[in-house]
Each structure stands twice: as C-alpha cells, then as structure tokens.
Amino acid sequence: MSAGLAVNEETHFRDNLAIRLTDCRIRARDAIRSYRLHGDVVRVFHDVGIIILEPLRIASYLFGHLDGMNDTGTLCEVAPELPTEDRAFVTAIGRLVDQLRTLWCTRGKWESYNALVDVGAVGFRLFDEFGVHARPQPDGQAYINVPFTADTMPAGSAQVDLLRALMGGYRS
Template sequence: MVAESTGKTETNQAPTTVPEQFAITARGALPSEDEARMLATLIGQVVRQFSRVFDLSQLDGVTVAEDYAQALAELDRGYESNHPLTPSEGAVVGVAMTPSVLRDGMLKSHIVVNAQYLWPLLDDTHPDFQSALHIVAHECAHVEITGKFEAAIPGVLLRKRFTDIRDRARSDVIIACWDEYAATLLSAGFGEDPTEAYEATLITHMGTARQEANESIKAYRLHSGVEKVYCEVYRAYGNLLKYAAYYLGNLAGHGLELSQRPNFEATLAGHWFEAYFHRLDEACYTIAAQYGTWQDHGVFEVIGDIADDMVAEGGILCTSLQDGGLYLDIPYMPETVP
C-alpha cells in the first residue's frame, strides 16, 4: 500500500521540509486494506508535521511493516552489501531503523518501522500513543542528522573504503554513538519521555558487556579465530558505548544533569565504565556543539579512541604494522582482565 503526500504549507507555521512527494508503504499481514491505507496516510501526515521541526529534505520514504525483519532485509539500499539489515535482538529489541540509501548517486534516508508499534497513532487516547509519536520523532531526527553529516563530510557514509577490520569496527561505533546521541537529543520532548527505559538499558549493559566480551575471548581459545574474537569483543564494548550515547543525548535533550539521576549516578560511581562514560559525554558534547559545521572527521574519531581503549583494557591489544596490517594480541585469559 503506498500513499503519496503533497500537502501545502500553512502560512502561520514553519515550512515543511520533506520532498514534495514521498512514498509511505504499508506492508505485511495488515488487518485490512482500508486500515493499511489509513495508517499509511496518517504516518505521512505525522512525518510532514515533524518536517517543520526536523530537516527531512533527504527523506527517501517510509516503510511501515508488520513483517519488520523482512522489510529491513529487502530494503533497496541502492548498492550491493554483504551486511543485510537486521533488527536488534536480545535485551534491546529494535522496532525502527533509518538506514542510509543511495538514489541516483545521492545519499538519502529511509525510515522503516515495525507497524505493531505505530497502530496507536490512530487513536490519540491509546495508552501507547505518546510512545508511537516518539518513535516517529526519533527516526525523523535520524534523517536530519544523516543529511547534516553528508552535507558537511560527503562521501563517507556507505562509500568509505575500510582499510582493515579495526577501521570498520571503529567507524561502526563512531557513527552509532553519534547518531543515537544526536537523535535522542533532537527528539527529546516529542511524545513519551524514554529516560527511565534508556537508564535501565544502560545499567543492564554495564553489568553484562565485560562478561560478554570475556566469554568471546574464552571461546577464542578454542576456535582461534583472531578476527572473529576481535569483532565480537569490539561489538560488545561498542554496544555499551551506544547505549550510553542514547542516555547522554536524552539527558542533554531534556536538560537533565547526572546529579538528577541519583540511581544511575550511584551505579556509575566506582564502576570500571565510569571514566569511559564521562569521556563519551565530553566527546559527544563537543561534536554537537559543532553540529552541521564540521570541517573533517577528526572530531568524531575521539569516540573511536574510547572504544579502542575499552577493547585494549578488555584484553585485546591492537598494533598497526609498517606494512599496513594489524597485529592482534590476546595475552591473557579473561579472569585476569582488570
């Protein structure tokens, strides 16, 4: 089901920034064709209204899918990729994503959302209405953030050639942390307040990230796959940084100080992650202060340095060789990791 939006701008409101026409596609085992059309039309209206707040000029379209995982996997991204899109699973279940796509050589963003979480938009008295509204706002924020990055530092997203697995791992963490910090910062105040949920998620991962990384190192002693264990450990610590970025951006967006979150402040005090958390806070704040005016990628690399340091403390030492290669050293068992 596809709905085209072409509404006019009211004179007493900020102008819309979405393309004059953009497709809203509803797919999967939806209740009925009429309800699918109704939901698609409403999502188009909500996105158009949010485009008065966020710059959605680079929006490719929106897919609302009951078959969310399949919709992600089948999204035409405009290029061949060996890394299909998949929803987050485990302690955090992904319900929406705004991947970058290439259209006629131009970088754009396509919003994909699990339809189950947007049906409440049809009834503004529904208990999950505010949650659904926040999901859309958060994904619209991602569209703007990607557009700002591409305008300032073109040719990096989707088109960067990675020199090695460390370069790719660093880049993934850098982009994920900045994107989620900025998206939670910009979307704070629209719909529900997700502070409690972000805090609970971060505390959970502060308690499991090192164990997850250690288990990967233990498994490596049996399978001996150096690149495999490096990617797994980097992902474990990178995910912790990403969830911290969600939390930090949301706090900044709501104007909250850490002292106003006593439960989290007490949990963080003395934790091995404490120094990294504060380093990430400073790094993201610095990037945000230059929002859209970045001259190069240097300011973002600080996040990669934090991730590298976490992985090194976690037991994998990475050294660049003169021939351009990498030497990965795992000198001790996880039990001895400080």
C-alpha cells in the same frame, strides 16, 4: 535533537543500559576464553566488541536524551547516573559523553570527519582495558593481540598444553 519527540524514553534508555552493562566483564572474558580455542582474532574482536561497545551506544542515547531534555542548560554528571561499579565503563562512558558534547557544541564547524576520531578512540581504549589490543599497521590492516591472563584461559587448557610440551610438542 530528538529528545523533545521522545519525552518518555529516559526509563527505556536507563533500563537498556543496565541490561547491556550486566556481566560485561564476565561475558568478555568468556569470549576471550573461547578465542583461546578457536584462534580467530577477527571473531574475538567482534565478539568482545559487541559486549563492550553496545553499552557505549546506549549510554550515548541516554546522555544525549538527558542533555536534550534539560531546560536549564546544566549538564548532568555522568558517573552517578551509571548502573555499574566497573571503573572501566565509568571512565569510558564519561569520556564518550565529553566527546559527544564537544561534537554537539561544534556542530556545523567540523572541517572533516576527523572530529569523530576521538569518539572511536574511546572504544579502542575500552578494548585495551578488556584485554583485546588492536594496533593499526602501515598497510591499513590491524594487528590484534589478546595477551594471556589467568582469568581468560579455558579451564584445564594450561595442563593440556604442558602435557603436550612434555610429550614432544603438538600432534595432529
């Protein structure tokens, strides 16, 4: 809806998306490595979330703008427009844009906010892809699991843990 009011914003959106996508996987791994030391699942969910969800937000602005500026009614393909080779983001942003276009086409006909659930699911799939798994619990809380992988372990921590185990466990 705002595309006609912000006709010169495309370059800004593209540049902002490129910046947000730069080194996302490295920054997310660093946040998970930090989690291995601080152990706060809420913090790692937040830290990784900022890194991986911000490109989705900016992509929604870019593709909403491109769709709004398009006079022909033909919607652009998402993948060629993305400044990344990271397949997780190409897939996630493609899904997001599909969901947002569906919402736009059905605006005024939503019976509830449940129509937005699929948009949120795109973000949760990306969390899974990046190694932070959040699952709803019956009590309304979430269980957050961050599986160990070689590339998300702090340097030297495996050796320290092995030494501690050999010496009879952890000491305070």
